[in-house]
Amino acid sequence: MKQLTILSGKGGTGKTTLTASLAVLARNAVLADCDVDAPDLHMLLHPEVIKTQEFKGSKLAVIDKTKCDNCGFCREKCRFDAITEAIEVDPVACEGCGVCAAICPSDAITMTERVSGYAYISKTKYGFMAHALLSPGESNSGKLVTLVRQNARILSEKENSDLIIIDGPPGIGCPVIASVSGVDVSLVVTEPTMSGIHDLQRALQLIQHFNVKPLVCVNMYDINKDNTDKILGFCEENSIKVVGKIPFNPKVTEAMVNGKTIVEYAPESDVAKEIENIWKSCKDSF
Amino acid sequence: MIVSVASGKGGTGKTSVAVNMALSIGNVQLLDCDVEEPNAHLLLNPNMHSTEPVYVLVPHINEELCAHCGECAKFCQYNALFSSPEKILFFPELCHSCGGCTLACPRQAITEEKRSIGALKFGAVGELKLVYGELDVGEPMAVPLIKAVKKQIENNKNVIIDAPVGTSCPVIETVRESDFCVLVTEPTPFGLHDLKITVEVLRKMGVPFGVVVNRAGIGDNKVYQYCNEESIPILLEIPYQRKIAELYSKGVPFSLEMPEWKEKFQALFSEIKRLVEE
Numbered sequence: 001m002k003q004l005t006i007l008s009g010k011g012g013t014g015k016t017t018l019t020a021s022l023a024v025l026a027r028n029a030v031l032a033d034c035d036v037d038a039p040d041l042h043m044l045l046h047p048e049v050i051k052t053q054e055f056k057g058s059k060l061a062v063i064d065k066t067k068c069d070n071c072g073f074c075r076e077k078c079r080f081d082a083i084t085e086a087i088e089v090d091p092v093a094c095e096g097c098g099v100c101a102a103i104c105p106s107d108a109i110t111m112t113e114r115v116s117g118y119a120y121i122s123k124t125k126y127g128f129m130a131h132a133l134l135s136p137g138e139s140n141s142g143k144l145v146t147l148v149r150q151n152a153r154i155l156s157e158k159e160n161s162d163l164i165i166i167d168g169p170p171g172i173g174c175p176v177i178a179s180v181s182g183v184d185v186s187l188v189v190t191e192p193t194m195s196g197i198h199d200l201q202r203a204l205q206l207i208q209h210f211n212v213k214p215l216v217c218v219n220m221y222d223i224n225k226d227n228t229d230k231i232l233g234f235c236e237e238n239s240i241k242v243v244g245k246i247p248f249n250p251k252v253t254e255a256m257v258n259g260k261t262i263v264e265y266a267p268e269s270d271v272a273k274e275i276e277n278i279w280k281s282c283k284d285s286f
Numbered sequence: 287m288i289v290s291v292a293s294g295k296g297g298t299g300k301t302s303v304a305v306n307m308a309l310s311i312g313n314v315q316l317l318d319c320d321v322e323e324p325n326a327h328l329l330l331n332p333n334m335h336s337t338e339p340v341y342v343l344v345p346h347i348n349e350e351l352c353a354h355c356g357e358c359a360k361f362c363q364y365n366a367l368f369s370s371p372e373k374i375l376f377f378p379e380l381c382h383s384c385g386g387c388t389l390a391c392p393r394q395a396i397t398e399e400k401r402s403i404g405a406l407k408f409g410a411v412g413e414l415k416l417v418y419g420e421l422d423v424g425e426p427m428a429v430p431l432i433k434a435v436k437k438q439i440e441n442n443k444n445v446i447i448d449a450p451v452g453t454s455c456p457v458i459e460t461v462r463e464s465d466f467c468v469l470v471t472e473p474t475p476f477g478l479h480d481l482k483i484t485v486e487v488l489r490k491m492g493v494p495f496g497v498v499v500n501r502a503g504i505g506d507n508k509v510y511q512y513c514n515e516e517s518i519p520i521l522l523e524i525p526y527q528r529k530i531a532e533l534y535s536k537g538v539p540f541s542l543e544m545p546e547w548k549e550k551f552q553a554l555f556s557e558i559k560r561l562v563e564e
Contacts (some may be wrong), residue, residue: 011296097384171322174426194537224535
């Protein structure tokens with residue numbers, strides 16, 4: 001079984017649009033949306049949820065006010081500024097480390113389980129899908145990504161699927177690391193802007209740090225052809241394969257508004273044709 | 287006043303709005319808290335004058351004192367410590383620097399030492415001061431670096447913060463203590479979906495906010511319907527124009543080439559000020 005993660009570094013370069021189209025072209029791949037704090041893949045693939053799982057991320061400190069004598073020792077020792085002046089826990093800041101509970105001289109603090117989100121196993125027209133939603137304001141997105149990937153692996157074994165396609169989150173921090181570690185290939189979608197180039201380079205460094213094979217595609221390449229040439233040059237110098245250049249086409253947004261992937265909405269469009277080529281190159285790279 | 291600029295969906299134009307607003311008003315300090323992928327400096331071309339490493343505290347185990355009792359590993363909620371009869375293994379990337387292991391150790395065998403995770407960078411463009419953080423590649427935790435950037439806030443300035451993308455911990459840390467948050471979105475289903483999640487987060491945190499619609503004209507009108515239903519003020523619309531996209535691609539803030547926008551960003555800032563004072 002192979003795993004392909006779509007990344008970008010910079011957000012909004014077209015990860016989800018591309019992932020959804022690859023899901024259609026791949027037929028019977030297992031899909032995983034690992035952008036757990038702002039997942040969008042479901043809006044194009046319309047999954048039907050089969051199973052919902054509670055996600056318990058970190059614990060939460062709870063102060064028993066009948067025991068608390070307001071000594072403020074917890075507030076002093078908390079490294080996350082999660083205890084207010086009134087000696088109350090700020091649930092958004094609490095990282096569940098347990099230091100306050102351990103040091104409270106009145107034993108007034110207990111660590112409790114908190115549900116930080118939900119993981120889902122779903123069925124789509126194109127294959128099974130593992131996804132999740134982190135509750136607003138919760139942390140531990142990296143852990144939830146790991147749970148989504150576990151679910152995807154279980155699905156792929158059950159369904160005898162030989163490919164997992166993972167829609168990654170933007171950035172290069174913990175949820176991205178959790179999305180890319182241990183996969184076979186990572187396709188970075190970039191755009192020919194100064195920010196796109198800068199973020200591409202950092203994303204590629206991360207991918208190489210985890211010994212994953214990188215591929216690159218340039219989205220909306222015709223917005224700035226000089227910058228596209230810079231990206232192509234950079235990839236060539238670093239022996240990174242560029243698998244496609246997708247032109248700007250308003251049909252992509254139209255497809256999104258209609259809740260469809262571009263390869264279904266406008267199969268004859270220049271964008272759809274190029275994505276087919278990208279899919280072929282991805283397959284070859286396994 | 288501290289104004290942060292955020293967005294659930296990536297690529298909607300956060301950095302562009304933050305930078306153009308910063309360039310249009312006076313007495314500004316711009317903080318780029320998108321430490322995973324900082325971009326504001328690419329649009330500003332600042333003179334960078336200094337860099338400072340940012341450290342987190344991690345445990346240092348004195349093997350001579352350690353009895354391998356495993357209390358530290360039992361305490362650690364992040365699985366950063368693993369205890370075997372011969373050795374304690376420490377995984378620095380998993381450590382949240384809570385200091386709990388030093389308290390849990392019955393033999394005082396654990397002290398804390400500094401570990402570098404990235405850098406703070408300081409620069410300026412004329413009077414505009416820029417501070418940004420840059421996380422080392424491979425480091426998972428952005429929050430301590432974001433806190434370090436925010437420590438640089440100068441209270442007598444108009445502080446504008448470019449937030450990271452998404453809705454989870456790095457964003458929450460960034461917008462905490464902001465007087466106002468500008469949510470940049472685009473009028474598409476993805477833009478709307480991620481806007482709704484961000485609105486929930488801000489309401490939970492009690493930070494006042496308003497919306498800037500970027501690339502107006504593409505997509506559909508559901509973002510407007512939603513803002514109307516939820517009584518969320520739309521502070522500014524930036525139309526989709528190829529010229530704006532091309533200037534951005536070259537790293538040029540569009541208000542410099544299209545001066546009519548300078549006034550619009552000044553008006554945006556005045557409106558935010560009015561809403562905060564209200």
